[in-house]
Amino acid sequence: MDLTRIDGLDVTTALVVVPETGTDTSKVPSDKHFASWMGLCPGTKITGSKVMSGKTRPTANRAAQALRLAPAALRTSQPALGAYYPRLCARMDNAKAVTAAAHKLARLIYNLLSKGQEYTDQGQAYYEERYRQRVLRNLQRKLQRLGMSLVPATPDSATD
Numbered sequence: 001m002d003l004t005r006i007d008g009l010d011v012t013t014a015l016v017v018v019p020e021t022g023t024d025t026s027k028v029p030s031d032k033h034f035a036s037w038m039g040l041c042p043g044t045k046i047t048g049s050k051v052m053s054g055k056t057r058p059t060a061n062r063a064a065q066a067l068r069l070a071p072a073a074l075r076t077s078q079p080a081l082g083a084y085y086p087r088l089c090a091r092m093d094n095a096k097a098v099t100a101a102a103h104k105l106a107r108l109i110y111n112l113l114s115k116g117q118e119y120t121d122q123g124q125a126y127y128e129e130r131y132r133q134r135v136l137r138n139l140q141r142k143l144q145r146l147g148m149s150l151v152p153a154t155p156d157s158a159t160d
Contacts, residue, residue, distance in 0.1 A: 071101035080127035
């Protein structure tokens with residue numbers, strides 16, 4: 001398995017991540033546990049059903065630090081991760097977007113290490129289409145709750 005096939009990961013990042021995490025993922029039950037172990041998951045400090053904080057816990061994990069540096073290379077790239085990171089930056093501050101992108105990279109790395117499959121990027125157009133479908137599905141669900149329905153515009157009526 002070649003970790004450098006994941007966009008945003010270069011050889012130096014892979015050389016930091018693999019020795020720190022190892023290649024045997026049998027002790028970690030899931031990719032979510034792996035990202036949490038690396039310190040890339042949001043914490044939940046709740047008291048009296050009120051969320052007090054959601055920031056990640058501090059960690060000295062060098063692999064997590066390396067993965068936090070990787071999203072800077074994604075800002076201008078064309079693959080699916082290149083479309084994911086700027087969308088995060090638009091909706092939250094940069095530090096949170098970097099941690100969220102590093103979390104996604106950690107989950108991809110876990111899946112590569114545990115399943116032994118090669119990473120194939122679907123591309124930015126595939127990601128944008130999936131995002132569009134997800135937004136439409138959410139809009140339909142919200143409108144159904146209000147007793148309305150969503151009618152897509154035909155190409156002829158969209159230009160009028």
